[in-house]
Amino acid sequence: MIYLKLAWRNLWRNRRRTFITVGSLFFAVLLAIVMFALLEGVYGNMIRNMAGFTTGYLQVHGNGYWEEKDLDLAIPVDEALIDKLDHTKGITGVMPRIESFALASTGEVSSPVMLMGIDPVREDAVNNLQTRTRTGKLFAANDQTAAIGEGLATKLSLSVGDTLLLLGQGYHAASAYGKYPIAAIIDMGSPELSKSLVYLPLNEMQRYLSMEGMVTSIALMSAPGMDLQKELKAVQASIDTTSYHVMDWTEMMPELLQTMQGDQAGNRIMIYILYMVIGFGLFSTVLMMLTERQHEFGIMVSIGTGKKQLSRMVFLEILLLSAIGIILGTAASLPILHYLDAHPIRLTGEIADVYASYGFEPVMPVLITPNVFLSQIKTVGLIALLVSLYPIIKLLRFSVMKALRS
Amino acid sequence: MARTVIDAHELSKTYTEGPVPVEAVKDVHLHIEAGEFIALVGPSGSGKTTLLNMIGGLDEPTKGKVVIDGTDITGMKENKLIDFRLRNIGFVFQAYNLIPVLTAEENIEFIMLLQGTDKDERKQRVQQLLEEVGLQGKGSSRPSELSGGQQQRVAVARALASKPKFVLADEPTANLDSTTAANLLDIMEKLNKEEGMTFVFSTHDPRVIQRARRVVTLVDGEIEKDEMVNEPMVD
Ligand SMILES: Nc1ncnc2c1ncn2[C@@H]1O[C@H](COP(=O)(O)OP(=O)(O)OP(=O)(O)O)[C@@H](O)[C@H]1O
Ligand SMILES: [Mg+2]
Numbered sequence: 294m295i296y297l298k299l300a301w302r303n304l305w306r307n308r309r310r311t312f313i314t315v316g317s318l319f320f321a322v323l324l325a326i327v328m329f330a331l332l333e334g335v336y337g338n339m340i341r342n343m344a345g346f347t348t349g350y351l352q353v354h355g356n357g358y359w360e361e362k363d364l365d366l367a368i369p370v371d372e373a374l375i376d377k378l379d380h381t382k383g384i385t386g387v388m389p390r391i392e393s394f395a396l397a398s399t400g401e402v403s404s405p406v407m408l409m410g411i412d413p414v415r416e417d418a419v420n421n422l423q424t425r426t427r428t429g430k431l432f433a434a435n436d437q438t439a440a441i442g443e444g445l446a447t448k449l450s451l452s453v454g455d456t457l458l459l460l461g462q463g464y465h466a467a468s469a470y471g472k473y474p475i476a477a478i479i480d481m482g483s484p485e486l487s488k489s490l491v492y493l494p495l496n497e498m499q500r501y502l503s504m505e506g507m508v509t510s511i512a513l514m515s516a517p518g519m520d521l522q523k524e525l526k527a528v529q530a531s532i533d534t535t536s537y538h539v540m541d542w543t544e545m546m547p548e549l550l551q552t553m554q555g556d557q558a559g560n561r562i563m564i565y566i567l568y569m570v571i572g573f574g575l576f577s578t579v580l581m582m583l584t585e586r587q588h589e590f591g592i593m594v595s596i597g598t599g600k601k602q603l604s605r606m607v608f609l610e611i612l613l614l615s616a617i618g619i620i621l622g623t624a625a626s627l628p629i630l631h632y633l634d635a636h637p638i639r640l641t642g643e644i645a646d647v648y649a650s651y652g653f654e655p656v657m658p659v660l661i662t663p664n665v666f667l668s669q670i671k672t673v674g675l676i677a678l679l680v681s682l683y684p685i686i687k688l689l690r691f692s693v694m695k696a697l698r699s
Numbered sequence: 700m701a702r703t704v705i706d707a708h709e710l711s712k713t714y715t716e717g718p719v720p721v722e723a724v725k726d727v728h729l730h731i732e733a734g735e736f737i738a739l740v741g742p743s744g745s746g747k748t749t750l751l752n753m754i755g756g757l758d759e760p761t762k763g764k765v766v767i768d769g770t771d772i773t774g775m776k777e778n779k780l781i782d783f784r785l786r787n788i789g790f791v792f793q794a795y796n797l798i799p800v801l802t803a804e805e806n807i808e809f810i811m812l813l814q815g816t817d818k819d820e821r822k823q824r825v826q827q828l829l830e831e832v833g834l835q836g837k838g839s840s841r842p843s844e845l846s847g848g849q850q851q852r853v854a855v856a857r858a859l860a861s862k863p864k865f866v867l868a869d870e871p872t873a874n875l876d877s878t879t880a881a882n883l884l885d886i887m888e889k890l891n892k893e894e895g896m897t898f899v900f901s902t903h904d905p906r907v908i909q910r911a912r913r914v915v916t917l918v919d920g921e922i923e924k925d926e927m928v929n930e931p932m933v934d
């Protein structure tokens with residue numbers, strides 16, 4: 294207690310210096326949190342879009358399906374299974390799908406396409422297919438029509454109402470042939486998908502491939518920024534893992550993860566520089582604090598204060614100093630993040646065009662999760678601990694006689 | 700015969716940090732018994748501080764040994780020595796003795812906190828000591844709110860708080876005017892008489908020397924004179 298009292302009062306001996314140090318910690322923590330929330334928000338958004346259209350954050354499929362991509366490894370699906378997944382903690386979207394390839398043709402031109410059988414309601418809930426529909430109207434579950442990407446429409450010169458021929462291979466090598474009117478042309482989110490994706494209603498897809506009651510995968514979504522591994526475990530716990538396999542997007546799209554990590558490393562350099570500034574600022578404060586109090590420490594040790602106790606006092610001073618800065622910085626970040634969440638920063642110019650080509654709204658969303666705060670608080674806390682090592686070592690070694698003479 | 704509290708034996712200190720080695724204290728023998736009131740005098744640079752620091756376990760002798768109340772402290776491990784000082788020796792320095800962020804009371808109490816004295820006893824002793832040094836009512840003042848003389852009195856109270864075997868005071872009155880100095884000496888003398896506390900202090904001030912009952916004169920690090928003075932007149 295006495296050391297806490299000493300530490301606290303010592304902090305306010307040099308008010309100006311304490312204010313400056315706390316102030317620099319405050320701004321650094323504030324900036325780091327806001328930057329981190331923005332970065333996480335932007336990347337989170339990208340991953341969400343990518344995962345929503347392709348693999349899902351998590352995916353349930355048959356054992357071996359991911360490696361083989363073979364229709365014969367499809368899994369039976371029923372209401373009970375979907376319901377179970379719907380009610381798994383943390384899961385916000387469940388999208389049963391059949392994925393396959395086919396040759397699409399208009400009679401004159403043809404192109405290989407990715408075929409995806411989807412539940413239009415569930416898919417719309419995750420990927421906003423209705424709002425992304427550029428012309429026509431998205432099919433309903435029992436329709437026998439197709440929806441295609443804008444890129445493919447251009448490539449094959451198709452418009453709503455035209456007929457698309459699909460030729461492929463069905464379940465157990467049955468031949469698959471279908472003829473579908475185009476119901477909708479959709480902005481698919483990525484130029485890649487836009488050029489190659491064809492949606493069919495899941496029911497129709499099952500018929501077309503002769504695999505009633507089966508799907509190749511069930512893509513799952515969760516709230517962004519949540520702990521995917523926890524959700525993966527929850528999903529594994531709720532289904533029979535001897536016949537179903539669960540994977541997360543980082544396993545399924547390792548290239549995306551890598552690109553993102555590389556990118557983020559670059560962006561984080563800014564934050565690291567900020568940390569260095571914090572570290573040096575704190576260190577110089579501590580250094581001054583130590584030098585100007587040599588004589589006092591000398592007196593304290595002379596009259597019987599142990600060096601461990603002295604170190605504890607100084608350690609508490611640094612801890613308090615950092616804690617005040619961290620707490621204030623975090624507190625100040627809350628209204629700012631709140632504001633950015635409600636009014637995201639709008640991008641303009643080239644970046645905005647890039648975003649648009651991916652079908653994103655050109656804004657920088659923020660991701661507000663406990664981790665955004667915790668990661669910064671932990672890092673700055675760690676810096677404070679590292680910085681306090683120096684005075685502690687110094688104090689454990691210092692000479693009373695030298696100190697008394699100063 | 701009274702108990703020997705300090706026994707300095709063949710004590711020498713040579714500083715080798717500078718370009719030429721300085722023999723600050725040379726072969727000093729000094730016995731101090733419980734209840735003494737003794738002044739260390741001598742010209743500047745004669746080795747008073749060096750001697751006091753070695754006796755107080757703050758500085759290590761180059762040669763010889765220091766025995767405090769039967770315990771040889773020469774070569775004691777640092778942490779042990781700090782604890783030994785805490786339990787056996789009271790210190791009063793020339794100035795800036797006190798922890799600036801603690802009040803007078805807290806400065807006195809701090810020593811007892813280190814010793815692990817329980818709260819009731821601490822509080823009671825703090826009040827008693829403040830009274831003994833004539834600072835009742837000043838307990839909650841910070842050092843910066845006290846005069847130099849008052850600060851030195853708090854330092855004396857703090858030195859006594861640990862119930863030490865003796866108090867070492869290196870020029871305790873050097874920064875005080877003569878009235879304040881006399882006042883501090885009065886208090887030290889009273890504590891010596893009434894509680895039998897042993898005081899060893901260094902000084903340049905003739906009026907302070909007058910009050911001592913034994914005067915040890917150092918010249919060039921050696922004891923030149925060691926004389927008992929007749930008990931001053933008491934009224
Ligand atoms: N750390 C040191 N390094 C080198 N020489 C020192 C050191 N401390 C003291 N001395 C020298 O030792 C001698 C004795 O010094 P000391 O401080 O003990 O004298 P003093 O009697 O207390 O003097 P004063 O009355 O001025 O306080 C002096 O010559 C001084 O210069
Ligand atoms: Mg001296």
